[in-house]
Amino acid sequence: MVEKVNKEKSILTFPADREIALETKNVQVYYGDNHAMHDASLQFPRYSITALIGASGSGKSTYLRSLNRMNDGIARVDGEIMYRGLNINSNEVDIYQMRRRIGMVFQRPNPFAKSIHNNISFPLHEMGIKDKSKINEIVESSLKQAALWDEVKDDLGRSALSLSGGQQQRLCIARSLAMNPDILLMDEPASALDPISTYKLEMTLSDLKDQYTIIIVTHSMEQASRLSDYTAFLHMGKIVEFDTTKNVFTNPTMKLTEDYVSGNFG
Numbered sequence: 001m002v003e004k005v006n007k008e009k010s011i012l013t014f015p016a017d018r019e020i021a022l023e024t025k026n027v028q029v030y031y032g033d034n035h036a037m038h039d040a041s042l043q044f045p046r047y048s049i050t051a052l053i054g055a056s057g058s059g060k061s062t063y064l065r066s067l068n069r070m071n072d073g074i075a076r077v078d079g080e081i082m083y084r085g086l087n088i089n090s091n092e093v094d095i096y097q098m099r100r101r102i103g104m105v106f107q108r109p110n111p112f113a114k115s116i117h118n119n120i121s122f123p124l125h126e127m128g129i130k131d132k133s134k135i136n137e138i139v140e141s142s143l144k145q146a147a148l149w150d151e152v153k154d155d156l157g158r159s160a161l162s163l164s165g166g167q168q169q170r171l172c173i174a175r176s177l178a179m180n181p182d183i184l185l186m187d188e189p190a191s192a193l194d195p196i197s198t199y200k201l202e203m204t205l206s207d208l209k210d211q212y213t214i215i216i217v218t219h220s221m222e223q224a225s226r227l228s229d230y231t232a233f234l235h236m237g238k239i240v241e242f243d244t245t246k247n248v249f250t251n252p253t254m255k256l257t258e259d260y261v262s263g264n265f266g
């Protein structure tokens with residue numbers, strides 16, 4: 001039985017004035033016999049940043065990866081994941097198309113061993129876009145959105161692998177943005193970055209939320225409180241609390257949340 005600290009508030013207080021970008025209904029994830037995610041029901045508000053926080057092994061990555069079917073072939077995922085009225089956790093969904101709308105940025109930057117330009121233009125070619133000026137336009141606009149353009153514009157033919165870790169991560173964000181997504185899923189995108197690169201990445205994400213919905217796993221309480229509008233706290237495969245970040249950090253409903261955000265465990 002989980003203990004509440006604020007009895008008049010419900011566990012999953014939700015601000016009703018926000019449009020919903022993505023909703024999970026009773027999502028369960030099983031790695032074989034390991035029931036890793038229990039009954040995850042949450043609505044992610046559009047044009048905002050939601051942080052997923054919790055101790056190691058609480059299920060943050062498992063949940064995040066379910067949101068665009070990255071657990072396919074690894075785990076069994078039951079329940080509904082509703083995106084624009086469609087349950088994307090169903091066999092009818094074209095996973096490739098869906099992932100263009102719900103992109104993923106991983107913990108370690110994973111640029112292709114190609115030029116900066118090709119990192120973005122190659123997937124566009126694969127999508128059937130052949131018009132060079134259109135491609136150049138998308139390369140430029142996505143690099144600008146990812147706040148990398150000024151640093152690389154003079155040599156787009158340079159290898160992506162010669163960029164710093166922070167620049168590589170922003171290039172991976174640009175590559176996702178070039179697909180014209182609605183939602184960006186990010187699994188600890190700053191964990192391999194130094195403080196200055198982390199700061200730049202956070203600035204970039206803050207700017208992006210005007211146009212995109214961002215869901216980010218982070219181990220850093222400071223990052224969650226600086227960056228996110230909403231926070232979900234996970235514990236042992238369950239979503240214990242979801243609320244505005246301000247409330248989760250200053251006025252949590254659950255004792256478990258209070259202990260975690262105040263550093264008393266985890």
Ligand SMILES: Nc1ncnc2c1ncn2[C@@H]1O[C@H](COP(=O)(O)OP(=O)(O)OP(=O)(O)O)[C@@H](O)[C@H]1O
Pocket residue numbers: 031034036054055056057058059060061062063074
């Ligand atoms: N590929 C996998 N195969 C089997 N079990 C897994 C796999 N990935 C995760 N798990 C299990 O699922 C549970 C949740 O793990 P998950 O990685 O989602 O937690 P997390 O909160 O993201 O942890 P961390 O903060 O350490 O990254 C753990 O019990 C873990 O051992």
